[in-house]
Amino acid sequence: MKKTLDIYLEHSLVGHLLQDRSGRLRFRYTDEWLHYRNKIPLSWSLPLREEAYNEKACRSFFAGILPEETARRQIARIVGVSARNDYALLEQIGGECAGAISFLPSGVTPPEVNYRYQALDEGELHTALEILPQRPLLVGDKGLRLSLAGVQDKLAVYVDEDGGISLPLGGAPSTHILKPAIPRFPNVASNEALCLELAKAIGIPAATATVRYVGDIEYLLVERYDRKIIAGEPYPQRLHQEDFCQALGVPPEHKYQSEGGPNLKTCFALIREASKLPAVDIINLLNLVIFNIIVGNNDAHGKNFSLLISNENGKIMIQFAPAYDVLSTVYYPDLTDRMAMKFGKQADANKITQRNITHFADSAGLGVAAVGRQMAEVSSKVLQMLPEIGPKYRKIPDLVDLIAERAEKISLLAGD
Numbered sequence: 001m002k003k004t005l006d007i008y009l010e011h012s013l014v015g016h017l018l019q020d021r022s023g024r025l026r027f028r029y030t031d032e033w034l035h036y037r038n039k040i041p042l043s044w045s046l047p048l049r050e051e052a053y054n055e056k057a058c059r060s061f062f063a064g065i066l067p068e069e070t071a072r073r074q075i076a077r078i079v080g081v082s083a084r085n086d087y088a089l090l091e092q093i094g095g096e097c098a099g100a101i102s103f104l105p106s107g108v109t110p111p112e113v114n115y116r117y118q119a120l121d122e123g124e125l126h127t128a129l130e131i132l133p134q135r136p137l138l139v140g141d142k143g144l145r146l147s148l149a150g151v152q153d154k155l156a157v158y159v160d161e162d163g164g165i166s167l168p169l170g171g172a173p174s175t176h177i178l179k180p181a182i183p184r185f186p187n188v189a190s191n192e193a194l195c196l197e198l199a200k201a202i203g204i205p206a207a208t209a210t211v212r213y214v215g216d217i218e219y220l221l222v223e224r225y226d227r228k229i230i231a232g233e234p235y236p237q238r239l240h241q242e243d244f245c246q247a248l249g250v251p252p253e254h255k256y257q258s259e260g261g262p263n264l265k266t267c268f269a270l271i272r273e274a275s276k277l278p279a280v281d282i283i284n285l286l287n288l289v290i291f292n293i294i295v296g297n298n299d300a301h302g303k304n305f306s307l308l309i310s311n312e313n314g315k316i317m318i319q320f321a322p323a324y325d326v327l328s329t330v331y332y333p334d335l336t337d338r339m340a341m342k343f344g345k346q347a348d349a350n351k352i353t354q355r356n357i358t359h360f361a362d363s364a365g366l367g368v369a370a371v372g373r374q375m376a377e378v379s380s381k382v383l384q385m386l387p388e389i390g391p392k393y394r395k396i397p398d399l400v401d402l403i404a405e406r407a408e409k410i411s412l413l414a415g416d
Contacts, residue, residue, distance in 0.1 A: 114170030
């Protein structure tokens with residue numbers, strides 16, 4: 001039987017996702033959206049056009065909205081569908097997703113009619129975080145339809161002016177991502193909070209994150225850069241975004257370069273081609289790549305970089321999104337010492353040489369001298385800001401020392 005999901009960007013019906021009797025997907029924009037003055041594409045990989053996109057063309061974007069690996073399998077089991085069925089999962093949990101996108105069965109009343117929030121007291125929040133590993137995204141609880149990409153346990157929540165936490169119901173927009181600590185990785189919440197705060201302090205646009213506790217559970221609360229609070233409006237505004245895998249048409253299971261995913265060459269080419277502010281965004285991406293090397297974030301794969309997509313006065317605006325999911329993976333000895341994306345053919349940050357810098361610069365379309373200057377500048381700023389920021393993170397002084405040591409090494413390399 002053919003099935004159809006209506007796709008909304010905020011309150012506008014923009015297209016239909018169809019599944020035929022064989023389970024294959026097709027996507028088509030609505031005529032109304034194509035003629036709308038402030039239209040935007042869902043993805044750089046899905047330009048606005050009248051013709052439908054087949055599964056090969058559209059699956060990477062839609063699969064990229066969903067959770068991955070164990071979380072995906074658990075959710076599928078809970079809602080009673082196949083873990084391989086992207087359409088069925090989006091139908092079940094595609095109410096509040098990354099960006100401005102949401103999904104409803106064709107003909108169902110648009111989601112804004114049912115927006116509401118369920119406040120959680122400390123006991124309820126503690127219980128929710130306890131069951132999150134067994135019920136990812138709290139799927140099926142209280143009518144929640146949330147989808148967040150990635151493999152880590154997380155939850156989309158609404159945080160009010162007083163810091164109170166609520167669950168978004170009826171497809172309501174969230175404002176924050178809540179990420180519980182991972183027991184096997186000590187102080188992971190503090191680790192990510194430190195890295196994001198440090199990135200912002202040296203001028204890299206990055207999400208704002210704070211460490212919180214409820215009972216004995218530590219968690220990270222990350223402000224969503226794809227949500228905007230507007231004075232006088234009852235609900236946050238969704239801002240559309242997509243990650244680099246989606247923009248490049250790469251399915252989430254291939255997000256690592258070693259598995260056919262994006263490399264730094266393709267990332268810089270995407271920014272150069274898509275961004276409306278390429279000069280600014282190329283520097284922001286370069287600084288983030290250097291920063292990831294300094295802090296030891298070896299898990300910076302294609303789904304950990306994103307684009308924001310908007311329309312300003314009838315003109316489509318695409319720009320590089322703020323940094324997120326930045327933490328020091330080298331802080332944990334059991335994790336790989338190989339970077340998700342090679343830097344100038346080198347996967348081990350400890351072995352980067354001048355030859356690698358030259359190769360990286362050439363492949364990314366950058367000047368070698370310019371790359372060297374940015375490496376020197378970023379490492380210098382890190383060393384300048386660490387004494388101010390580091391003492392806030394008393395649980396991880398050894399990580400602060402590790403980052404300083406790596407910054408010194410990059411500084412020396414840049415000066416060679």
